Amino acid sequence: MKKITFLTLVLVSLFSTAQESRLTIFSEDGNPFYVILNGIRQNEEPVVNIAVDYLVHEYYDTKIIFADESIPVLEKRHLMVVDADNKHGEFVYKIKTTKRGKKLRFYSFTPFQNIQAPPSNVSVIRYNTVALPPIQTITQMTTTTSSGNGEQINIGVGVNTSDTNVGIGINVNTGSSSTTTQTTTTTIGAPDEIVIIEDTDCYEMSRSDFNQALESIRSKTFSDSKLTLAKQVTKGNCLTSGQIAQVTSLFDFEATKIEYAKFAYSYCFNPENFWKVNNSFEFESTIEELNEYIESFGH
Template sequence: MKKITFLMFLVTISQVLVAQTSSITIFSEAGDPFYVLLNSVRQNESPSTNIRVDNLTNTHYTAEIVFANTSMPSIKKNMLMAVDVDGNWGDVTYKIKEKGNGKLVLRYFSFTPYQTEPLIPSDLTVIQYNTSPMPAIVTSTTTQTTTTTNGAGDNVNVDINVGGVSVGMDVSINDGVSGTSTTTTQTTTTTSSTIPNEVILVEEDCYAMRPADFRGALSSIESKTFSDSKLTLAKQIVKRNCLTANQILKITKLFDFESTRLDFAKYAFAFCYNPENYWKVNDAFEFESSIEELDEFISKH
């Protein structure tokens, strides 16, 4: 009996220890291959468009996205969350997207609670968290070229351009055959650990409101008798606390009039933590015209 109890204890402890880890999944909405650096250490050997890093034991990491396309600026985020707003461990997904102004950003996308056997998509590159520095990233290479020219003993001028630096050479090789001279260029590889000159620093304006705090806010709004008072309080709350699309939906449903619901939904969009899911707010409206007006508003912001 003691052996069984001890075995159950070990199993419970092992489950707790395993659960105290998270994964971060990052994907490029446009399909641009990239490298992921966590706490200044590169995680993937080859660039990929969809990367998951497992066995993360910290709640936050400094993250940098470095694109294989060297003309694209890297994205840096100092506080990338590896847990949800309540501190739960799991798989936190972020996406790389382009804003309306053309700037790239790294945005929160979703959270999935910890699973012992998660479903892994075929296009997902899975990596175990790495703390050992990797070799420098190869940024540019030249290819080997062989050129045959007429005239034994002729001088051949060769100009090689590597990484914007032009190198000229005079090479003459006589192979002993009349009228033939062979010139060969040398392959050169340039490496660098820091690819782009420009770095976009991404900082969250706010973090999603905790469920317990939201329940208190929802109760305060419901306690107001008049619609105008509800709307004023709701706008005060959303202005000072980022809300998820689901939380905004719940507040929007508290208003009696369609026009008030639409007013609040438009106002709250700028403070939504996950704006890619704002379509959920459509469930608060009775008329298609309201949904269309909200959609038109969102498309301009």
């Protein structure tokens, strides 16, 4: 019994201290894609959902190349696969279509200990360190050419209306012809198609640093001083929507709250969850004003 308990403790200890992450990316609109991490393509065939396991680094330069060549390539430098406290886990990103085109958005984080098996429709692969061949499409076009005396077609038609007899004579001289097949190979994702997105070095502020900043803002007596310090902290760091909601709640006046919330939106680590800030306001009209402001970004 002691041996089993000891072995269990060892396994739990190894599992809890594991330094690996999983990166999951899914296409919201169902457009198949390839994933390139640090210059190495991960999947052989284009997929709609993918999970890449055994990621040991803190971030990866990521490129998304779509099977549909008309969709521009997306590139995200320093895509984080650890949280603010440098802990590994599952990071889920979604490819979202906005008014400004497709974007790669952070969706959720699950600590390593709580990672579940992905759904059956998600392609799961181990991080690939071996370069795969370039992504190429092959197009074949067949053409036929004629030579010799050229094509001559003589048609004679005779009709006798008295006895309804019809006579037709056809003489065809086509000469000689040849067929040529031309093969064109196109590499998907040429450099001039790349669109670099969200390359802002935006990293989530750690809990300890945020708590210190929160106390400093709270200690200010005047609203203007609170707002100035809050903007300084926010501009120098990327806050989560929950952290921004906490800061917004520190202000006494609705006008100050909405001013800060609008300012903070551009520095939000997970803008898809910015709805959490709504609870900081007292009036519905303020929430509507903030929503209109967010929609103006086309996210």
